[in-house]
Amino acid sequence: MSYLEYTVKTTPTGLRKVLYLNWPLAILLAAIASVGFLMLYSVAGGSFSPWAEPQIKRFALGFAIMFTVAMVPIWFWRNMAGVAYGLSVLLLLAVEFFGTSAGGAQRWIDLGFMRLQPSELMKISLVMFLAAYYDWLPVKKTSHPLWVLVPVVIILVPAGLVFAQPDLGTALLLMLAGATMMFFAGVHWAYFAAVFSMAAGLIFAVFQSRGTDWQILRNYHYDRLDTFLDPASDPLDKGYHITQSKIALGSGGWTGKGFMQGTQSRLNFLPEKHTDFIFTTLAEEFGFVGGFSLLLLYTLILVFCVSIALSNRDRFSSLMTLGIATTFFLFFAVNMSMVMGMAPVVGVPLPLVSYGGSAMLILMLGFGFVQSAHIHKPR
């Protein structure tokens, strides 16, 4: 269909927009969050405090944010992409100098009612800015080296700042999400092939250099790698989490031990049972059936997002939606790989289920953009 043949339909206005909201997606989000409430109620030993109740309140706030963002036309958000990105970079710089840190790595700004982690905000801003960039860039120029370099810088600046915090996990997530955005936009295969082979070469070099004069990493870095590859070698620190997590998960069996019957998570063998490791409680209490169902819910979210993206002819909207979906995917893919012992322990929450404010609100903000793209798509 050429541009001239294109017929202009009006987009919904005012309250009519509510009817055009992608309700199945909204309901899916609420369903996943409800799984979270249930599990938080369970790990607290059958109590709404201290985790389930604040989580419900936060999800209500998140839902309101999504709704509000969805009502605003998507092109307004595209125009705000640069501002959002710039602001996020400034906040990252600000925490670098004035931020509060706990546990050595996480840095946030205390807003009073919540702690804002600029690195979380960056996850959405980066996707948004890259989508706006490729919306602006003519398709022909996408693979031109100069125009490939620009997004690389856009990605590396925040990734570098987050890496300096130091938060290697989030920095890698940002780079991965950014690279996927470039891939969506149509950057030539060869670039990705080159980067992949370089990364593979680097990993090979890292391992080969161990114990020689030109050793690339410090010894304790290697120790951490060892722990990841063989958790049993360090049964007390990081390896402890993984071992306990796998035991809790695996002992769930087909149907689990029953709601609030998980012995492992209850006996404090598992640290951070209400945040990053909450999936193990679900898998222990509801077994494979429960875990697989949650996985299915997540898959459905992705399916809806991809279909929203592909049915949209506005480039920014499509890219933005795919980017949010990818970020969402990276969250739960990394978290679930981690609790199943397939990835190193990095602090990534299970989206919408783990106890915590920043990640949930940021994700709901992202889905607000997806909804806005859906409502305001050219018809």
Add this chain to the structure above:
Amino acid sequence: MRRPGRDSAQSQRLITRRGLIVGGAQALFMGGLALRMRYMQVEQADEFRLLADENRISIRLLPPTRGRIFDRNGVTVAENVPSYRITMVPEEAGDVDNVIARLAQLVELTPEELERAKRDLSEARGDTAVTVADRVSWDDISRVAVNTPALPGVAPEVGLSRRYPRIGDYAHIVGYVGPYSERDRTRIDAPEQLLRIPRFQVGKFGIEAAYENALRGKAGTKRVEVNVRGHVMRELERQEGQPGTDVQLTIDSDLQSYISARLAGESAAATVMDCDTGDLLACVSSPTFDPNLFVRGISVPNYRELLENKYRPLPNKAVQGVYPPGSTFKMVTVLAALEAGTIDPEETIYCPGHLEVAGRRFHCWKRAGHGNVDMHRSLRESCDVYYYELALRTGIENISAMAERLGLGIKHDLPLTSVAAGLAPTKDWKRRVRDAEWVIGDSVNAAIGQGDVLASPLQLAVMAARLATGRSVAPRVIRSIDGVESPTGHGDDMGLNENNLRHIRQAMYAVSNSRRGTAYSSRIIEDAFRMAGKTGTSQVRSAVVDNNSVPWEQRDHALFVNFAPFDAPKIAVSVVVEHGGGGSRAAAPIARDITLQALYGEDPPLSAYPSKDRRRIQSQQEELRRARTRPNDGRSDRA
């Protein structure tokens, strides 16, 4: 309303294709996750279920045994003794206050301990064990053990605790350990898991702090079966850690405790050094304190008492105290002059009792003057005017350079807390630090060890050893680590003219053995143990007043340095008595007693002392024998 861009169709085709590729890859990954989940939860379920049951098996840390510290002869200086403590896991206890109250009925807890336990419990993470009562008696422990069913979360534990059997003898050198605190984070690099042990003890001061990494060792682990309450049911497997490394000191305990007793009642410091190896045979700062108090956690009143004591028991005066060396510095000045060729040993300088320099009158300690003085006599009788003249001829740069060659004004590399560098002033130093020009009066003052010159007792002993041997002997306090001998401080020949050194040594010999010498009354009678020394008196205030008529704080410091035996020097000794008055009266007798004790290795025969002193010495020896520290027996503090 915004219309799709000009190349929209092409772009959307691209996005669709790529979106589907990535979506497909994501779907594959999800499939992978599902398969992995199925594998773990279905195929491996039984295995994991078994492990889950076994999860009553918990891994506990075995704190490593801290390395011990011995003296040069193998006498234990720091050891580990079993100690019993009671821990509590707040989450398992549930109602913490209630459990504490019940515990307090079984175990005797002071209000202070109770307060601290409650504070620790409220601050700790819920699932970590908190020490509620430390060093409790065996009776208390058994009472708690019997009553564990009524005390959820409470566990009696046996651990090792540091003990310093020689009480105060080694407090300043060996230091002490204490519970790890946030403040140690920058100083000590300890593995995270060890720090989870409640009140894990790390070195806080002295050798305990300096050799923390070696002494600490590595933690072991044990697998124990626990019930749901967290109580240990039985032990299954044990992986021993690596005990810390033993450290052997160069200090001789007998000598150390003799000196401790000899210095009692004074604010003083003494150092005995082996001339050959540089080994510190004794290094005493008086008064001292009991490091065991710190291990237990010193009480506020006790600590305040230590801080406010005017004799300052806490700092190690032997290495971190600096004093104007007074006349003990004269060897430096004269050696600098001899080496620079500005004086001949035979040449005499006339001492009328004072010298005019730049319109100021500098007095000799002897107002009447010494008359014609040569090098030998100047040292023996400690004539000041002779050295004023040498300062004018030789210059401060030469003198300071010689001071540093002899070990003054430089920081000796010892693993002790706060080793002082002292000061050998130069013109450049004064410009930099005081922002003032060097004046000739400064040189004159420095030549007799007054003014800006500062030295620690340790440095003075090093100086004596270097004068005695002509080698750059360096102090050493660690003899061996884990049985491996540390390099000695034997040192190289300093390249000083042997004739000049011989002149100085002979003059020092005269100080203690010639009837006109300033330390003649503290001489040693036995020929094989004759010593060569030098007295010093350093002024604390500038006006010359009679020492007995001013308060203690304003009296002069008394100093003495010596080496012995004269013919084949084995040891170098320095003594500083703060506000003791004159060096010959207050410091020399102490140095003589220490020297004899060190050379004999036990109480020397009375015949070594001048006959008129023998009666007094005899009663002193008896008194000191009684006062010397005996290792306390192994009883627990509370039992």
